[in-house]
Amino acid sequence: MQRARRDQRTGSGLVAALLLLIAGAASAQDALPVRNCTWCHGSSAQGFMFAPRLAGQRTAYIERELASFAAHARDNPLSQKYMWGAVARLDPATAQGLAVYFSSLAPEAAADGQSGLAATGKAIYDNGVAVDNVAACIACHGPNGEGVRDIPRLGGLSYVYLKRRLEQWNQGYHQSAKPMPLVAKSLSANEVEALASYLSFVQFVDVGR
Amino acid sequence: MGAERKIMKGIGLRLALTTAAFALAATTQGYGAARRTGGGALEAKLEYCKTCHGLGAEGYRGYYVMPRLAGQPSGYIVNQLRAFQEKRRVNPIMSNVAHGIPPGMIGALAASLQSMNSPPFGGAPNASIALGREIFATGLPDANIPACSACHGPDAKGQNAIPRLAGQVYWYTIKALSNWSQERGLGKTKDLSAIMGPTAHNLTPTQKSAIAAYVSTLR
Numbered sequence: 001m002q003r004a005r006r007d008q009r010t011g012s013g014l015v016a017a018l019l020l021l022i023a024g025a026a027s028a029q030d031a032l033p034v035r036n037c038t039w040c041h042g043s044s045a046q047g048f049m050f051a052p053r054l055a056g057q058r059t060a061y062i063e064r065e066l067a068s069f070a071a072h073a074r075d076n077p078l079s080q081k082y083m084w085g086a087v088a089r090l091d092p093a094t095a096q097g098l099a100v101y102f103s104s105l106a107p108e109a110a111a112d113g114q115s116g117l118a119a120t121g122k123a124i125y126d127n128g129v130a131v132d133n134v135a136a137c138i139a140c141h142g143p144n145g146e147g148v149r150d151i152p153r154l155g156g157l158s159y160v161y162l163k164r165r166l167e168q169w170n171q172g173y174h175q176s177a178k179p180m181p182l183v184a185k186s187l188s189a190n191e192v193e194a195l196a197s198y199l200s201f202v203q204f205v206d207v208g209r
Numbered sequence: 210m211g212a213e214r215k216i217m218k219g220i221g222l223r224l225a226l227t228t229a230a231f232a233l234a235a236t237t238q239g240y241g242a243a244r245r246t247g248g249g250a251l252e253a254k255l256e257y258c259k260t261c262h263g264l265g266a267e268g269y270r271g272y273y274v275m276p277r278l279a280g281q282p283s284g285y286i287v288n289q290l291r292a293f294q295e296k297r298r299v300n301p302i303m304s305n306v307a308h309g310i311p312p313g314m315i316g317a318l319a320a321s322l323q324s325m326n327s328p329p330f331g332g333a334p335n336a337s338i339a340l341g342r343e344i345f346a347t348g349l350p351d352a353n354i355p356a357c358s359a360c361h362g363p364d365a366k367g368q369n370a371i372p373r374l375a376g377q378v379y380w381y382t383i384k385a386l387s388n389w390s391q392e393r394g395l396g397k398t399k400d401l402s403a404i405m406g407p408t409a410h411n412l413t414p415t416q417k418s419a420i421a422a423y424v425s426t427l428r
Binding site for chain 2: 126127128129130131133135136138139140141142143146147148151178179182183186
């Protein structure tokens, strides 16, 4: 453990990433500063309170978001308060190792939305609302909210988190995350409720990372 | 042609009625800043297109691939929107989108998209570009493949209902050529898409990929 800590300090995240590949995810917690993340995101990275689930999230998405916290492009209040500091000394190789590790964990659905709104949410997700210029989420995020490449998995994320992100784009935060500010602008308050509710119940579909 | 126009008229009326009904429902909600009827409606609809097709309408690769619309001949855009409405071309998302455009707005929308000139989306592999260029310019006479340039133009800019290929998203062109007869010309009457049927059928996957890579680099 002591040795692993020294490794991180000297910034040999690449070694950590290699170890991860060789030894598998089981030893990742010894090689990577996983605990720095799980303090807030939950010991199995299923999300906790304000902190979103990382388990099963897309590798390329996690890496890109870590970079956008470091560049202060993701600038909502909680990001400023927690994530800006958390990533300030994170080297790219360690960031990649963390992304590979968390994406390999099986995610659980938060299921904290209003179940009565799920059907409405699914209709908006699958079809959009063309007359109101609401785009169909499915086009980019996939039929099971699984995401792809650097487009995030949304299925099973918490209602609280999904709703907050959509609201924050409307409040002017994180405008670099195109085209999401445009999408958020088209949604009504009721549609945000329905979408966040629906997605919180979507079960994990394993389609690779 | 006369029959087609009659069908179009019927669909236009049905569209107008459903659009009016939807517009009534929409006004009771309010809130979304992107929802505009009346003034600014065209700009709001254009922004809606760009949400999926890229902020410069250069196309976008999400879970599905959204084609480039920028610089596309307006005749092609109008014809494709009608194809979605008439189910000559089947795509669940675009069917909804096409039915949600007020009939009087389609021409102006197509003209706006034609006037855009964003750089290509990019991302195609370089290795097969040379082969693609050759097929585009001379075709494959032995395989009964005409030169793409014969219809799409030597600069691949298309004309009228024949699409521009220049700058088209690599993965989209491959998908279009691979699924041609499953996705296009599905109506009762033959449409222009029938011309591409045999060509798409006769191209090998490698040749499709090469053509897609070449045209994706054109500006």
